[in-house]
Amino acid sequence: RIPMLRARCARVSAVRCALAQCSPPRACVRAPKRNICTSPPPPTEGNGLFARLMKEGQVDSGFWQGTALLTGVVIAANVSTEEQRSTAVCGLVNTIRACGLGAAVTDRQLIEDHIRKNTAAAVNVLLASPTFYFLFAKMHGSSLLISCIRAITGTMRIVPFMGFFYASFALIVPFVTQELMKQGQTYDEATGNSAMVVMLSGFVVLEALVELRGCGVTFSQMTLSSFLIYIPALIGRLATGVLTQQKKTGTESEPIYPPEWLQGPTWQQHTAMSLDMLHLDRDFLTTAMGTSVFQHMLNGVTWILLTKGKTATLADIGRFLVGGMGGTLLSGIGQFGKTFTLRAIFGFSWNWCSSQPVELPAYDAFLASLPAEQ
Secondary structure, three states: OHHHHHHHHHHHHHHHHHHHHHOOOHHHOOOOOOOOOOOOOOOOOOOOHHHHHHHHOOOOHHHHHHHHHHHHHHHHHHHOOHHHHHHHHHHHHHHHHHOOOOOOOOHHHHHHHHHHHHHHHHHHHHHHHHHHHHHHHHHOOOOHHHHHHHHHHHHHHOHHHHHHHHHHHHHHHHHHHHHHHHOOOOHHHHHHHHHHHHHHHHHHHHHHHHHHHHOOOOHHHOOHHHHHHHHHHHHHHHHHOHHHHHHHOOOOOOEOOOHHHHHOOHHHHHHHHHHHHOOOEHHHHHHHHOOHHHHHHHHHHHHHHHHHHHHOOHHHHHHHHHHOOOOOHHHHHHHHHHHHHHHHHHHHHHHHHHHOOOOOOOOHHHHHOOOOOO
16 A cells, blocks of 8 residues: 555646646736836827927928017017118118219119118018918928918028028129129119129029028938039029019019900900909019929929938939829829919919018108109
């Protein structure tokens, strides 16, 4: 019996050892410890609706800088008295005269044709720019909300550049006009030619930076090779865009219908009245139709820089110009159609703003103090 009892005990011990190996002892099974949070976890970058709107809406330092600058200018213009504004304008004119501007350009011409006109043109650009940046974002796949945000952020980002651009035009063009008049040109001829000379002498690069920054392209994303396409396309578009609208500011619109329509049948009179009411004139056709091809090239460069940055190549830009966002010829045709729509709507908006009278009382007191012959 003793051997049998030993064998049975050995089998029981073997079973117990097997069970012990399959499951850990109760003393070893412990619940996981939970650390007590003494402070909330730091927010994860990019989480949340607000953070996404800030990122996709391109609310960056350029937006805040432009907003602060524009706010300061508006406050200064409204808080200052008429006497202070007149004194400031008088000081500006005296400074320009001290820099060498002669009597070929009178004080009245200096204010009305250069300083005041460029101030009004800058205001018109800021009023029309939200339309452009909204349409640019929408045609490249952004939602309605994001497009609305980019319309505001893009406009505010270009405020410093536009201020420098038009201020430089107002101060430099009179001197170029004076030099062209010395060569035998009339004042009107010299004024128009001097604007083109100043634009093509280097300001086109500043305009390129304005366009790219407004669309959200950072300086680190820009490449020298992309400017080989961007600058020539911008020159072509400027000739039919900025310079056309700048020249139009403060002048009477040239209608696109024959003069006989005003005295013709009822449908002709109504058509002429509708075109006049909507300010659909020859400058509108030039701005909208004549800039579509150049704008398509500019949009292609801008989009490739936004998506590829420093790695963008001329081949990437060429593929986008031909194939659009879908990479096919049909997509490229559709992309050009969107660009044409963008230029038509933006051209209408800009042409409308340029056709409206801009109240600039800062110059009225100084102009009223000038003799009639000046």
